[in-house]
Amino acid sequence: MTDPNAKTPPTRSGRLKLVLIMLVFLAPIVAAGLLTLSGWQPEGKGNGKPIVPQRSLADIRVEVDGKAWAWRDSEPRLTLVALPGPNCADRCIHTLTLMRNARIVLNRNADRLRLLYIGAPPVAADAQAVMRDYRTGTDAADAFAEFRPAEPDSVAAVLVESNATALAWYPAGFDPNGLRKDLQKVIR
Incomplete structure (x- = not known):
């Protein structure tokens, strides 16, 4: 059995x-x-153009208020570098406003993005209100020349990772809504 x-x-x-x-x-x-x-x-679906080859900006000296800009901050924060073309006026200020608004839309994560403007400060009438959110710096070595637009009254942008690596470039005429979408993907 x-x-x-x-x-x-x-x-x-x-x-x-x-x-x-x-x-x-x-x-x-x-x-x-x-x-x-x-x-x-x-392939990613980012709106900015990838910077190839990727490069570190740690050795690039940008002066802000007489001090060197700290690409590597004390806490992990990205930097959005605004690069104006010659004679930043109305159209340039409008784009800078939309870039600032893209930061504001990040809500509680807005402090994880720093806004850096490298160039001669704009002289338009309403520039002061927009520029309050930007740190204004100078680049004596002109290290951002390849990204800076040549056409007047325009602005380009470079998104820099918290470890000083340049991630993406937004050439003059870029879509600020695309920048906003990219920022929302990167900063959570």
């Missing part, structure tokens, strides 16, 4: 189910590895 409490060895179908379960979990890992080895990388 057979003992009803005796354990039966695993059946072939039980082992097959276990192997299939393992394959379900391993397949995405193997697929990701193969895609990476083939050189394929997903």
Whole structure:
């Protein structure tokens, strides 16, 4: 007679189910590895242009109120560098206002983004109200020349990570709503 409490060895179908379960979990890992080895990388949907090759700005000296700008802050905060073209006037001030508003939309995370304006201060009538939120600095070495727009009354921007790495460039005429979306993705 057979003992009803005796354990039966695993059946072939039980082992097959276990192997299939393992394959379900391993397949995405193997697929990701193969895609990476083939050189394929997903493209981000950021609105700024990636700065390639990425570079550190830690050695770039920007003077703000007679002191060097601390790219690496005491707490992790990104820096949005505003780079005006010649004669920053109405259109430039409008873009600076929208950049400032993109920071305000971050709500409780707004303090995780610093606004830095590098160049001659704008002279438009309503510039003072907008510039209160920016720190104004000078770049004696003109290290941002390749990102600065040449057309008058325009502004470009560079987003800098808290470790002083330049992440993205927003050339003159960029969409401030796209900048806002990028900031909301990066700063959480």
